[in-house]
Amino acid sequence: MSNKHDHIYYLKRAIEISKNSRAHGNTPFGALLVDKDGNILLEQENVEIGTHKCTGHAETQLVEKASTLYSKDFLYNCTLYTTAEPCAMCSGAIYWANIGTVVYAMTEKRLLELTGSDEQNPTFDLPCRDVFARGQKDITVIGPFPELEAAAAEVHKGFWRGGSH
Numbered sequence: 001m002s003n004k005h006d007h008i009y010y011l012k013r014a015i016e017i018s019k020n021s022r023a024h025g026n027t028p029f030g031a032l033l034v035d036k037d038g039n040i041l042l043e044q045e046n047v048e049i050g051t052h053k054c055t056g057h058a059e060t061q062l063v064e065k066a067s068t069l070y071s072k073d074f075l076y077n078c079t080l081y082t083t084a085e086p087c088a089m090c091s092g093a094i095y096w097a098n099i100g101t102v103v104y105a106m107t108e109k110r111l112l113e114l115t116g117s118d119e120q121n122p123t124f125d126l127p128c129r130d131v132f133a134r135g136q137k138d139i140t141v142i143g144p145f146p147e148l149e150a151a152a153a154e155v156h157k158g159f160w161r162g163g164s165h
Contacts, residue, residue: 007142007145010103011104011105011145011148013030014082015152018030018058020045024045028159029057029059031044031058031059031083032062033099034079034081042062044065046061055089057089058082060089063080063093063096063099067097076099078100078101079099079100079101081104083106084104085107087108087126095131099139100138100139100140102140105148106144106149108128
């Protein structure tokens with residue numbers, strides 16, 4: 001992949017998207033899709049609050065949109081950047097859309113520490129690498145990025161009931 005920018009650049013953009021998501025009344029997650037040349041194709045916030053959309057996670061919404069716009073062959077050469085490690089549902093959507101690379105800032109385990117027992121986000125303890133390993137194609141996973149974990153976690157402060165901050 002000959003990106004115009006490095007992974008840190010795109011993850012920082014995903015964190016900005018997560019801030020926008022929270023400012024718009026949604027859960028604080030953000031994702032973006034980058035092509036093999038480093039062009040940002042799509043950006044997505046979470047959309048479940050107010051819509052009661054159980055599949056409103058940023059990654060799943062982005063993947064749903066991407067799969068209608070681009071071929072599976074094209075998507076395999078793209079990278080999905082996200083603030084937090086994709087959950088099992090989002091990992092499944094990424095797999096079925098055929099996106100070849102996932103890069104995330106913060107682990108699902110760290111997210112679980114932040115969300116705790118909040119019923120709005122009953123976080124799985126199922127790393128995306130484990131989900132992808134059960135499939136029949138290679139999906140590259142890069143992350144976490146410890147140097148960005150604090151910035152990704154900061155957006156969640158005061159949002160969840162029952163987590164540690």
